[in-house]
Amino acid sequence: MLNKSIRTVLAGGDRRSIGNANGVAATIADSPSLFGSCVRAMSDNDPAIRMRAADAVEKASRSRPELLAAHKAALLGAVAEIDQHEVRWHLLQLLPRLSLTADEQRELFKRAVAWVRSDRRIVAAEALSALFGLVGNDESLREQAVMIAVQSLDAPSPALRARARKLLKGAKYPSCAPRRR
Numbered sequence: 001m002l003n004k005s006i007r008t009v010l011a012g013g014d015r016r017s018i019g020n021a022n023g024v025a026a027t028i029a030d031s032p033s034l035f036g037s038c039v040r041a042m043s044d045n046d047p048a049i050r051m052r053a054a055d056a057v058e059k060a061s062r063s064r065p066e067l068l069a070a071h072k073a074a075l076l077g078a079v080a081e082i083d084q085h086e087v088r089w090h091l092l093q094l095l096p097r098l099s100l101t102a103d104e105q106r107e108l109f110k111r112a113v114a115w116v117r118s119d120r121r122i123v124a125a126e127a128l129s130a131l132f133g134l135v136g137n138d139e140s141l142r143e144q145a146v147m148i149a150v151q152s153l154d155a156p157s158p159a160l161r162a163r164a165r166k167l168l169k170g171a172k173y174p175s176c177a178p179r180r181r
Contacts, residue, residue: 006037007044010052015086021052025059032067035060039071042079042087050082054090065097072098080111085120092126096133109134109141116148116160125163128152132167146171 006028009020028035038060041053061068068075075098079091092115095108112134115127131145149171152164 006034006041006053007046007049010041010049010056011046013048015048015051017048018055019048019052021055022059024052024056028056029060029064029067032070035064035067036071039074039079042091043074043082047084047086050084051086051090054079054087058090058094061094061097065094068094068098076104076108085118085123088115088118089120089122089126092123092130095130100134100136102138105134105136105138106141109144113144113148116152121157121159124155124157125159128160128163128167132171 006024009024011019013019024038028038035057038053038057041049042057044050044053057068075091075094079087082088082091092112095112098104100108109131112127112130116124116131118124118127128149131141131148135141135145146168149164149167152160153168155161155164
């Protein structure tokens with residue numbers, strides 16, 4: 001891969017395929033410069049490249065979350081503005097891995113709340129998970145996340161209801177026991 005650009009390796013096919021995203025993820029986890037190229041590819045003009053780059057960045061950051069720090073501005077800025085559900089769900093997965101200021105935490109929490117209402121089930125479910133990942137030590141955000149999860153138990157989406165049950169089961173609020181629909 002070192003002889004090809006990230007864009008070239010991620011190109012081809014359509015958005016139903018992850019292409020070489022897994023191989024790219026493994027490679028960029030060991031190379032901060034290639035990781036940066038992949039973060040930049042999350043804003044590419046080609047939606048398939050954006051999707052695969054987001055997938056690779058998310059996967060690489062699972063084992064190396066510190067790689068995200070140098071790209072925080074791009075992730076919270078231009079990438080967060082991309083209205084493509086595949087990019088958004090991967091972004092939601094990696095946001096809790098970032099070191100955030102209190103203001104950034106609250107701003108991202110607000111965005112995630114709005115994205116819980118997405119008509120894309122996976123975006124809504126990942127946004128709900130991100131709420132719980134973004135609360136940190138902020139008790140008011142934790143209470144809001146729990147309230148939104150409880151409300152999501154009645155959502156039309158089975159995926160969102162299932163995610164809400166899972167998150168509430170792991171929450172430290174026994175009075176918010178999940179209920180079956």
